[in-house]
Amino acid sequence: MKAYYDARAPEYDDWYYGSGQFGGVARPGWDEELRTLAAALAAVPAARTLDVACGTGFLTRHLRGAVTGLDQSGAMLAEFARRVPDAATVRADALAPLPFPDDAFERLVTGHFYGHLRPHERVAFVREARRVAGELFVVDSALREDVEPEGVQERVLQDGSRWSVYKRYFEPAELAAELGGGAVVHAGRWFVAVRCP
Numbered sequence: 001m002k003a004y005y006d007a008r009a010p011e012y013d014d015w016y017y018g019s020g021q022f023g024g025v026a027r028p029g030w031d032e033e034l035r036t037l038a039a040a041l042a043a044v045p046a047a048r049t050l051d052v053a054c055g056t057g058f059l060t061r062h063l064r065g066a067v068t069g070l071d072q073s074g075a076m077l078a079e080f081a082r083r084v085p086d087a088a089t090v091r092a093d094a095l096a097p098l099p100f101p102d103d104a105f106e107r108l109v110t111g112h113f114y115g116h117l118r119p120h121e122r123v124a125f126v127r128e129a130r131r132v133a134g135e136l137f138v139v140d141s142a143l144r145e146d147v148e149p150e151g152v153q154e155r156v157l158q159d160g161s162r163w164s165v166y167k168r169y170f171e172p173a174e175l176a177a178e179l180g181g182g183a184v185v186h187a188g189r190w191f192v193a194v195r196c197p
């Protein structure tokens with residue numbers, strides 16, 4: 001997954017904008033729902049926040065407070081720094097111990113990362129998230145009728161390279177329960193977001 005996302009960094013935002021290889025894909029309600037999700041993120045009270053696997057910062061820019069973006073990909077972080085210039089950046093592996101002391105942040109946000117984790121990685125990641133932050137906020141892909149709930153997907157980038165990526169889709173209440181309980185703050189066709197104290 002690390003090499004895949006580093007290679008995908010220059011074209012990652014095509015997924016959000018519906019451009020590039022996503023140009024011809026029908027996604028009813030996508031743009032409207034993205035605006036709703038952005039508003040939900042902007043409505044969360046300002047806090048000292050760590051965004052793990054922040055990518056290009058497409059979602060991060062809506063967060064209020066002092067934000068640090070962490071990602072393993074230098075290419076993703078370069079785009080992140082352009083988009084969210086006031087945020088700090090850290091290049092690190094989110095599946096290793098996070099390079100911060102206990103309770104360094106008030107909130108840990110992660111978007112479209114948890115759903116790529118295998119069971120043992122989920123457990124370790126949530127344990128680390130709980131160690132460094134008081135609150136966990138997870139955004140991910142919603143389960144819909146045209147996708148498998150989980151599985152290995154074959155993905156192709158614009159250069160023709162092929163990648164195998166494990167991916168899950170979520171029912172919002174189930175995700176909140178899996179994370180130990182919390183509030184569903186967005187439940188749409190495309191995205192879910194849960195906030196776990």
Ligand SMILES: C[S@@+](CC[C@H](N)C(=O)[O-])C[C@H]1O[C@@H](n2cnc3c(N)ncnc32)[C@H](O)[C@@H]1O
Nearest residue numbers: 005053054055071072073076093094095111112
């Ligand atoms: C699907 S993108 C999500 C980006 C952003 N959070 C969003 O929601 O648009 C997944 C991100 O996870 C990062 N990533 C994958 N494995 C990682 C790891 N082990 N440690 C840190 N970042 C990782 C990738 O580089 C990529 O930026």
